[in-house]
Amino acid sequence: MKKVITTTDQIDFTLSDLEDMPVPEKVMLVNPQYFEVKYIINPHMEGHVGSIDKQVAMEEWIRLKEAYRSLGLYVHEVPGAKEFPDMVFCANQSLPNITADGTKQVVMSVMNADQRKGEVPLIEKVYRDSSYEFSYLDEDKFQSFEGMGDAIWHFKKRLIWGGYGYRTSIDVYDMISEIFNTPVIALELTDPRFYHLDTCFCVLNEETVMIYSKAFTEEGLQLIHSMFPKVIDTNDHEAAELFACNATCPDGKNVFIQKGCTEANQAMREAGFTVHEFNTDEFLKSGGSVFCMKMLLW
Numbered sequence: 001m002k003k004v005i006t007t008t009d010q011i012d013f014t015l016s017d018l019e020d021m022p023v024p025e026k027v028m029l030v031n032p033q034y035f036e037v038k039y040i041i042n043p044h045m046e047g048h049v050g051s052i053d054k055q056v057a058m059e060e061w062i063r064l065k066e067a068y069r070s071l072g073l074y075v076h077e078v079p080g081a082k083e084f085p086d087m088v089f090c091a092n093q094s095l096p097n098i099t100a101d102g103t104k105q106v107v108m109s110v111m112n113a114d115q116r117k118g119e120v121p122l123i124e125k126v127y128r129d130s131s132y133e134f135s136y137l138d139e140d141k142f143q144s145f146e147g148m149g150d151a152i153w154h155f156k157k158r159l160i161w162g163g164y165g166y167r168t169s170i171d172v173y174d175m176i177s178e179i180f181n182t183p184v185i186a187l188e189l190t191d192p193r194f195y196h197l198d199t200c201f202c203v204l205n206e207e208t209v210m211i212y213s214k215a216f217t218e219e220g221l222q223l224i225h226s227m228f229p230k231v232i233d234t235n236d237h238e239a240a241e242l243f244a245c246n247a248t249c250p251d252g253k254n255v256f257i258q259k260g261c262t263e264a265n266q267a268m269r270e271a272g273f274t275v276h277e278f279n280t281d282e283f284l285k286s287g288g289s290v291f292c293m294k295m296l297l298w
């Protein structure tokens with residue numbers, strides 16, 4: 001089904017009408033050996049240039065890597081690149097898909113910031129080695145698209161939630177919807193601290209999402225509530241400073257989240273999730289946390 005939805009009256013399906021998708025079994029991680037804050041392209045990076053403790057960052061990342069393994073995911077580790085201090089945020093350079101017949105496809109991003117454009121061909125190589133079918137956005141036509149930072153799969157359903165406004169332009173979603181034959185529900189982002197959808201919107205399972213509601217328009221909130229029977233809202237401190245909504249729930253049960261999100265964790269536990277806390281303090285200085293430090297793959 002090809003379609004970009006921007007208002008609730010355009011939704012003519014329910015969750016159960018949508019094609020099922022498998023749960024990802026692999027995770028791609030980029031080694032943070034060259035991670036650094038070298039420039040400022042989001043408000044969280046301000047005041048942090050040159051302040052990363054590389055040793056601590058590495059330890060934080062290794063703990064996450066081990067946790068994915070303990071969850072039973074196959075970890076595909078990719079080396080970092082010296083010229084690209086943000087490459088560790090490997091949710092951003094691509095958006096993968098798997099079709100009903102098992103074909104693996106990927107759309108490569110057009111990064112918004114010039115400093116990050118060179119990461120895309122490096123990640124592309126990883127997919128090339130794993131026999132993916134490629135699609136590219138015409139850079140003359142589309143301003144920018146930052147992969148799974150903004151385009152997030154619903155859990156186990158053929159539906160994409162597409163954020164736009166800061167790093168991704170809405171017009172890319174027509175093409176993505178067409179290439180993946182998947183409906184996209186587009187959500188406008190309204191607060192520069194929440195510059196990617198994955199900073200304020202975290203799909204936990206088919207029925208549950210955790211959001212920072214103030215980062216959306218009224219229309220966006222209606223769209224979210226129309227598809228998710230359970231919406232957990234987060235407070236300003238946990239969402240903006242601890243990146244609570246940049247958590248990830250790879251199996252619909254276990255949630256990996258930055259340490260200290262007390263209210264969010266309680267709400268998730270009450271909803272039946274198992275919460276695992278991680279320290280991603282060094283990565284928060286760059287405006288990223290758990291979700292964007294990985295790419296789930298099939």
Ligand code: ARG
Pocket residue numbers: 041042045086089091092116148149150196198199286287288289292
């Ligand atoms: N410093 C990186 C940037 O601004 C952080 C990216 C975090 N990614 C994310 N999907 N939230 O591009």
